Amino acid sequence: MSVSQSLANLEQAVQLLHNGQLELCTKLVEQAKTAQPELLTSSRDSSGRGLLHWACVKGAERIVELALTTGSPETVDSTDDQDWTPLMLAASAGHLAVARRLLGAGANPDASNATGQRALHYAASKNRPEFARLLLDAGADAGPRDATSGVTPLHRSCAQGHTAVTSLLLSRGAPVNVSDSVGNTPLHFACEEGRLEDARLLIEAGANVSHINKEEKTAFDLAPSPADKRQLELFAQNVNQ
Structure with a gap:
């Protein structure tokens, strides 16, 4: 996939993140912010995770920023099917800069998951x-x-x-x-x-x-x-x- 192309869906963006193609994924997400805002806000995969969740897992700071500024204020504490928030995922993966951005956007440090x-x-x-x-x-x-x-x-x-x-x-x-x-x-x-x-x-x-x-x-x-x-x-x- 090249920068001249566009993201078809959330799964495609997540696959780029999993493949380590962070720069390409970021550029395509930047393009999608206007044309496909739902990719950054409401799209969810089979585990209930959206692009913000996966960006926190991978430490994709720019994508985190795009998701937070595109979605509503509640986006920062959105949960997956097991009630994991973006902040929990960042903590588990060890991405400190991402966590700072989430907390700056109002993330609840005391949110709890299903367990x-x-x-x-x-x-x-x-x-x-x-x-x-x-x-x-x-x-x-x-x-x-x-x-x-x-x-x-x-x-x-x-x-x-x-x-x-x-x-x-x-x-x-x-x-x-x-x-x-x-x-x-x-x-x-x-x-x-x-x-x-x-x-x-x-x-x-x-x-x-x-x-x-x-x-x-x-x-x-x-x-x-x-x-x-x-x-x-x-x-x-x-x-x-």
Whole structure:
């Protein structure tokens, strides 16, 4: 396809994005803004995603700009069939500049998808502290629980050992002793995975080391080795001195 041609439908534009033909796709979308505005606003694929959603997945900043300025103000928080917003997709894919543009256009940093997860959950699980900071600066709740297991972004970062995100969340008031649906706190997650630095941060932030989950296990009981458990106990002793 050349620039002299036009886009026939949304699927064609998305295919160009998937093929890495970002420059060509952008030029064709610019041409379509006047002649085919529905391509940028109302067209949806079988998953309920429009061009804005896919542009956020691929980090196509100019196409994001075109979609936002062509559609209504509500476009920025449009959802696919699983209630993913453009901001969630940008967070999952790691496109910080796109997220800034979305937030500047009024995107809701606390929107949740069908599983109750928010953009901050994805920033935490994928070790994106700058993304998490952007969301928090935009007013995102630091400790939302998802709808399926009650897990917060802090649970996610601690399980993965994403210490920079853990530190940031704690500094922004993320609840340290919140439990998931089976009674596990972020400290349980950190200890079970051997994330000792994250565990130390949690303990220093006031994590309850005596809390038991529904299996009547403390976080320290889940430590992967006796050595790790001893180290965790030393952390707790030092904090309490």
